[in-house]
Amino acid sequence: MLTKTAVNEALHIIEGMYPEAECELIHSNPFELLIAVVLSAQCTDSLVNKVTPNLFTKYHAPRDFVAVEQEELEQDIRSIGLYRNKAKNIKKLSMSLIEQFDGEVPQTREELMSLAGVGRKTANVVASVAFGTPAIAVDTHVERVSKRLGICRWKDNVREVEETLMKKVPKEKWADTHHRLIFFGRYHCKAKDPQCSICPLLDMCREGKKRMRQQEVKHG
DNA sequence: AACTCGGGGCA
């Protein structure tokens, strides 16, 4: 397991690799953010950003999603994939907002996670981006990178990865950490074909060094 | 713990 100091050193190096910020979901209020993040499950932010401008021109509040036919909403979001589940969840979620939260987006992670289509990652993104609640949203990139580097343990579940990151990263850097690790995971420490041989973190990376040793054996 | 949902993007 990497120490607090080593983790912050790693984050600093990653920061140097990617000066610009992560692509973010287009939204202008907490409700639009919530919808956009629910839509973004299993697809990229840029893909979601292609449908949300039209979507938010047509739908402005929970009641608009409740009123529309499921099939029509499915067509409005069809291009992002998994559209039946997502349309169903958005209609259900919108009804919950009206019935339980006076039509507003709740601010706590527990309340957010009670909504259809909102899991731990989505709840953390909404809580932190819309309401400034300190949180680290752990997606597959953050999880994979944290495990390879040895920030957390291999067997940790998402909650444990999140808790370990919160312990090892200063609170004021949580939001930035999320973006940096996603960027690093998507473009460099990829799930398949990670770029270990040119990685500036190789010296401190347990998995990277292991992979390099395996390559040496393979290629004589 | 494994399975399902489903398009777009890119080699």
Add this chain to the structure above:
DNA sequence: TGCCCAGAGTT
């Protein structure tokens, strides 16, 4: 044209 991407719900 087939592989790769990327969470939440269900069983």
